[in-house]
Amino acid sequence: xxxxxxxxxxxxxxxxxxxxxxxxxxxxxxxxxxxxxxxxxxxxxxxxxxxxxxxxxxxxxxxxxxxxxxxxxxxxxxxxxxxxxxxxxxxxxxxxxxxxxxxxxxxxxxxxxxxxxxxxxxxxxxxxxxxxxxxxxxxxxxxxxxxxxxxxxxxxxxxxxxxxxxxxxxxxxxxxxxxxxxxxxxxxxxxxxxxxxxxxxxxxxxxxxxxxxxxxxxxxxxxxxxxxxxxxxxxxxxxxxxxxxxxxxxxxxxxxxxxxxxxxxxxxxxxxxxxxxxxxxxxxxxxxxxxxxxxxxxxxxxxxxxxxxxxxxxxxxxxxxxxxxxxxxxxxxxxxxxxxxxxxxxxxxxxxxxxxxxxxxxxxxxxxxxxxxxxxxxxxxxxxxxxxxxxxxxxxxxxxxxxxxxxxxxxxxxxxxxxxxxxxxxxxxxxxxxxxxxxxxxxxxxxxxxxxxxxxxxxxxxxxxxxxxxxxxxxxxxxxxxxxxxxxxxxxxxxxxxxxxxxxxxxxxxxxxxxxxxxxxxxxxxxxxxxxxxxxxxxxxxxxxxxxxxxxxxxxxxxxxxxxxxxxxxxxxxxxxxxxxxxxxxxxxxxxxxxxxxxxxxxxxxxxxxxxxxxxxxxxxxxxxxxxxxxxxxxxxxxxxxxxxxxxxxxxxxxxxxxxxxxxxxxxxxxxxxxxxxxxxxxxxxxx
Amino acid sequence: xxxxxxxxxxxxxxxxxxxxxxxxxxxxxxxxxxxxxxxxxxxxxxxxxxxxxxxxxxxxxxxxxxxxxxxxxxxxxxxxxxxxx
Numbered sequence: 059x060x061x062x063x064x065x066x067x068x069x070x071x072x073x074x075x076x077x078x079x080x081x082x083x084x085x086x087x088x089x090x091x092x093x094x095x096x097x098x099x100x101x102x103x104x105x106x107x108x109x110x111x112x113x114x115x116x117x118x119x120x121x122x123x124x125x126x127x128x129x130x131x132x133x134x135x136x137x138x139x140x141x142x143x144x145x146x147x148x149x150x151x152x153x154x155x156x157x158x159x160x161x162x163x164x165x166x167x168x169x170x171x172x173x174x175x176x177x178x179x180x181x182x183x184x185x186x187x188x189x190x191x192x193x194x195x196x197x198x199x200x201x202x203x204x205x206x207x208x209x210x211x212x213x214x215x216x217x218x219x220x221x222x223x224x225x226x227x228x229x230x231x232x233x234x235x236x237x238x239x240x241x242x243x244x245x246x247x248x249x250x251x252x253x254x255x256x257x258x259x260x261x262x263x264x265x266x267x268x269x270x271x272x273x274x275x276x277x278x279x280x281x282x283x284x285x286x287x288x289x290x291x292x293x294x295x296x297x298x299x300x301x302x303x304x305x306x307x308x309x310x311x312x313x314x315x316x317x318x319x320x321x322x323x324x325x326x327x328x329x330x331x332x333x334x335x336x337x338x339x340x341x342x343x344x345x346x347x348x349x350x351x352x353x354x355x356x357x358x359x360x361x362x363x364x365x366x367x368x369x370x371x372x373x374x375x376x377x378x379x380x381x382x383x384x385x386x387x388x389x390x391x392x393x394x395x396x397x398x399x400x401x402x403x404x405x406x407x408x409x410x411x412x413x414x415x416x417x418x419x420x421x422x423x424x425x426x427x428x429x430x431x432x433x434x435x436x437x438x439x440x441x442x443x444x445x446x447x448x449x450x451x452x453x454x455x456x457x458x459x460x461x462x463x464x465x466x467x468x469x470x471x472x473x474x475x476x477x478x479x480x481x482x483x484x485x486x487x488x489x490x491x492x493x494x495x496x497x498x499x500x501x502x503x504x505x506x507x508x509x510x511x512x513x514x515x516x517x518x519x520x521x522x523x524x525x526x527x528x529x530x531x532x533x534x535x536x537x538x539x540x541x542x543x544x545x546x547x548x549x550x551x552x553x554x555x556x557x558x559x560x561x562x563x564x565x566x567x568x569x570x571x572x573x574x575x576x577x578x579x580x581x582x583x584x585x586x587x588x589x590x591x592x593x594x595x596x597x598x599x600x601x602x603x604x605x606x607x608x609x610x611x612x613x614x615x616x617x618x619x620x621x622x623x624x625x626x627x628x629x630x631x632x633x634x635x636x637x638x639x640x641x642x643x644x645x646x647x648x649x650x651x652x653x654x655x656x657x658x659x660x661x662x663x664x665x666x667x668x669x670x671x672x673x674x675x676x677x678x679x680x681x682x683x684x685x686x687x688x689x690x691x692x693x694x695x696x697x698x699x700x701x702x703x704x705x706x707x708x709x710x711x712x713x714x715x716x717x718x719x720x721x722x723x724x725x726x727x728x729x730x731x732x733x734x735x736x737x738x739x740x741x742x743x744x745x746x
Numbered sequence: 747x748x749x750x751x752x753x754x755x756x757x758x759x760x761x762x763x764x765x766x767x768x769x770x771x772x773x774x775x776x777x778x779x780x781x782x783x784x785x786x787x788x789x790x791x792x793x794x795x796x797x798x799x800x801x802x803x804x805x806x807x808x809x810x811x812x813x814x815x816x817x818x819x820x821x822x823x824x825x826x827x828x829x830x831x
Contacts, residue, residue, distance in 0.1 A: 399800035545821065642818050643811045714807040717800070 059390075059412050060562075062405055063341050063383040063734075065091075067370035070336040070352060072360030077334050078108055081320050083355035088738025089348055090338040091381040093373075095328040105324030105334055114318035117152060121311055124156045127163035128300040130307055134447040137305040138745040144306075144313045151303065151310055159299060162292050169289045173282045179264040180278040186236045186261060187272045188229030194268045196238060203246035205239040210257035213237060220252050221245035236261075309743035316739050323737065338737070339381050340364075380405035383734035390415040392456035400717055404731035406569045408562045408724060414716055417555055418457070421712035423464025424547075425651045427535070428658065430476035431704050432465035458705065465708075472535050476697055477658035535655050544648040552644030553591045555715065556637070559723030560584035566724045578624030582617035583633045583723075589613040590637070640719045646711050654704050661696035665689040766820035773816020780809030 068090065072080055084090050097104060125131075185208050196206050212235075214226045221241045229236040237258075241249045250258075267274045328335045340348060342364075349362040365373075374380060382405050384394050393414045403409045426432065439459045446455065473479040533540040560583055567576035589610035596606025621630035669692050673685035681689070788802035 400804065401800065541821070639811055639815070643814050645814050645818055645821070646810075649814065649817050710807075713803070714810060717804040718807060718811075721804075 059386060060408050060410075061385065062403065062409055063385045064343070065339045065380050065383070065405065065734075066342040066345055067365040067373060068338050068340045068345065068348075069363045069365065070338070070360060071363075072334060072356055074329065074332055074334055076356035076359045077105075077324065079355045080334075080336075080352060080360055081108070081323055083352055084336070085316070085320050085323075085738045087348060087351060087736075088740065089344050089736050090336070090340050090738075091734050092323075092326050092737045093337040093339070093378060094326045095335075095337070099328065102328035102330060102335065105327040105329040107322050108324055109317070109321040111318060111321035114314050114321060117148075117314050118311075118318060120152055120156060121307070121314060124151070124159050125307060125311065127159050128296055128304075128307070130300060130304055132308070132448075133304075135305055135308070135743045138743055139306060139309040140745045141313065144309050144744065147306060148310050148313070151307060155299065155303070159296065162296055166289055166292050166296075169285050169292075173285045173289075176278045176282040176285070179267070180275050180282070182261060182264065183271055183275050183278070186229070186238075186263075187275055189227055189236045189238055189271055190229075191227050191238050191271070192269060193263065193271055193274050196263045197265065199240075201243055202240050203243050203249070205237070205241075205249065205253055205258065205260065206263055207237065207258050207260040209235060209237050209253065213239065213253060213256045213258075216252045216256065217241065217249055220248045224249075305743060312739070312741065312743045316741075316744075319739065339734070341383065379732040381734035382409075382731040384409045384411060386411050386415075389460075392453035392460075393418065395450065395453040395457065396713065396716065398733075400721060401725065402731040402733050403725075407566055407731065410562070410716075410721065410725075413558060413720070415460075417551075417720075418712050418716065419461040419464040421551070421647055421715060422461035422708045423466075423468040424551075424647050425708035425711065426461075426465040426654060426704050427468035427472045427651055428474040428476065428655070428704070429466050429469035430474075431658075431701055432462045432469050434701060435462040435465065435705060458709070461708070472533060472655070474535070474655060474658070477662045478534050478536065478655065535652060536659065541648070541652070544651070545645065548644045548647040549591070549641060551647065552641050552715075552719070553587055555644070555720055556640055556723060557584060557587050559720040560587060563724035574625050578620050579626065579630060579633075580723075582620035582624070582630075583637060585613055585617040585620075586634065587637055587641075589617070590641075643719055644715065646715070650707050650711055654700065654707070657700040657703070658697065661693055661700065664696060665693040762823050766823040769819040769823065770813065770816045773813045773819075776816075777809045777812040780812065781806060784809070 070080065070084075070090075095102065095104060186206065189206075196204060209228075212228070214228075217224050217226055217239055223242055223245075225240040227238045239249065239253065267278075269277075324334065328337070345364050352360055352362050382402055384397070384403070386394060386409070390412050393411050396414050396418065397403065397409065397411045423432075426435075435458060439455050439462065443452070443455050443459070446452070469475065533543065535541070535544065560580060563580040564576050564584060567573075567580055593607050593610030593614065596604040596610065599606070601607075618631060618634065621633055622628055624630040626632075666689065670681045670685045670689040673688055674682040784806050788798075788806050791798045792802050
């Protein structure tokens with residue numbers, strides 16, 4: 059927790075004769091994070107691929123194109139296959155079946171093409187449908203010019219004026235009639251000018267068609283339909299192949315990828331004529347096991363060494379990155395998604411994931427704080443969990459799931475179930491006739507200030523705390539007193555949150571050996587944060603002369619002095635306004651929560667105090683059926699929108715509080731580690 | 747008459763409410779103006795390199811604090827500052 063898994067620098071060296079069993083074993087163990095040989099050493103050169111790597115590449119290319127035609131994408135396995143099964147069926151899939159898939163897919167795209175051409179031709183011929191001329195007569199003359207198209211008024215008279223010799227066919231006499239005008243070539247220019255006065259727009263006649271135009275159109279359309287019909291069974295065939303072989307194809311993909319990965323791996327190793335050297339990082343506690351396994355696999359002709367700290371340090375100084383493998387218990391692991399989205403921590407840095415696990419759902423719950431919304435999100439996420447099974451989705455769903463539990467807890471504290479409980483109690487206690495149009499018995503009960511009696515039969519459970527008008531549990535978030543309490547709670551969470559970040563910042567700088575940064579930059583900021591709030595607390599408790607105020611004033615001055623002495627000099631004081639703005643930023647925990655409960659409240663008001671009474675004439679004698687239906691529609695719509703917002707903003711804003719307010723306290727300056735990705739592959743579709 | 751209103755706080759309460767609204771609203775506009783440029787740039791970067799989503803989000807959300815300042819002023823106006831107490 060908080061620290062990545064401890065890594066050790068390992069060197070594996072051996073004879074080229076045993077390179078294949080060593081690669082085989084390393085791949086199977088899936089533990090060594092290989093450092094690629096960079097070619098800096100004269101006595102070594104890059105290794106050569108073993109086995110049939112080019113063959114694997116070819117097979118992969120073909121397989122991937124089959125996958126593309128079948129629209130197979132990566133998914134969670136439903137079936138698993140043994141390697142023998144895969145090898146025996148691979149030939150069939152890549153051979154006959156694959157060729158068939160490719161041929162079918164190509165035929166489908168051919169059909170699509172033809173259909174498109176035919177549809178285009180039919181579409182362009184449509185306006186000419188009523189012309190009493192056969193298609194083959196419309197083009198192909200040497201001494202005649204043909205004009206085919208539509209006009210907006212009759213043209214015969216004008217054409218005759220320009221050219222005595224003419225032949226005009228037209229489909230009728232309305233606006234946009236189709237015409238075919240034939241005149242001697244030498245009159246073409248004048249006729250064209252005459253036609254354009256009648257709004258002539260030319261239609262290019264598709265070549266190669268014969269017979270009447272209407273007949274051609276219907277032939278084209280029926281051809282297109284027939285081709286479409288031909289396409290359907292082909293598509294069904296692809297679908298059937300996909301349904302039958304999807305998992306097998308992915309298993310083959312996995313198998314070939316593994317083989318190709320193994321075959322090409324020596325390119326990452328240093329080698330000489332007779333020997334190879336593999337550099338890498340390994341979780342320290344796995345070293346003995348890996349050493350034993352490798353020596354067993356290679357019959358002793360391999361040397362596995364762990365470098366001690368100072369030697370490993372040299373490599374790190376030479377620019378090698380120690381891979382980071384985050385080390386978190388299973389409940390916390392989904393939250394690595396949030397860390398990863400920002401940056402992978404460097405090996406020497408802290409891994410903030412456990413802190414995100416603590417604070418993120420808490421903040422989510424504090425913002426959303428509604429039993430009803432919480433339960434809905436919980437149930438929906440439970441359902442989605444089965445549907446979206448890829449690791450990324452699973453993490454996200456688990457994060458929201460854990461957060462929704464906090465939302466339910468805070469919902470109980472705030473007394474909210476799809477909006478404030480008090481309102482529901484009021485509605486169902488039969489007092490709903492107090493609407494906008496009805497008798498307003500308690501005018502203050504309509505606005506935001508409901509007063510203590512508003513909690514109705516549910517009452518309040520908590521003890522009375524001095525200074526507040528009534529007991530605080532469940533606290534109605536829209537009340538003035540609650541807003542003030544929540545401001546305090548938000549700032550309190552802020553101080554703890556940024557404080558923990560600053561503590562990690564101090565330790566981080568020490569881990570990098572930067573004492574000056576640790577003690578004169580990070581530490582004073584931490585002191586300032588803590589005592590700033592202690593001072594505020596003192597001021598609330600006993601004014602400016604309270605001992606806490608005096609104590610914190612002293613510490614604040616000292617910490618500002620430390621900042622000035624720090625590596626940034628006077629500029630170090632800029633940390634002060636930076637911190638204060640960070641702290642104020644935590645008010646969003648309150649603000650977005652108020653917005654969310656406000657909308658829920660408005661939804662209930664809108665339905666029960668506006669829509670329903672208005673539609674049933676004031677609601678003195680109960681509501682009419684239609685009013686209740688409309689009211690429920692309003693209720694569901696507004697609550698649904700609020701729920702969507704209620705997932706989004708309580709997610710984004712704590713995310714920001716982590717990234718901006720907390721991570722900057724210890725992630726800045728460093729950050730951006732290399733993820734531990736061991737040589738090997740997790741088998742998903744293949745069974746051992 | 748107006749004097750009476752001021753004495754019992756009527757019109758001044760109204761002005762305070764307007765001020766509180768302006769504080770949050772104008773701060774919101776400011777934050778929006780700040781975010782538009784960053785947002786456009788971040789979308790561009792993420793389209794090219796999806797790995798920058800986290801960092802982009804970080805930069806994108808920076809100006810959001812502005813609106814919280816406005817909100818803090820509003821809250822003080824509405825709840826903490828009581829000139830007629």
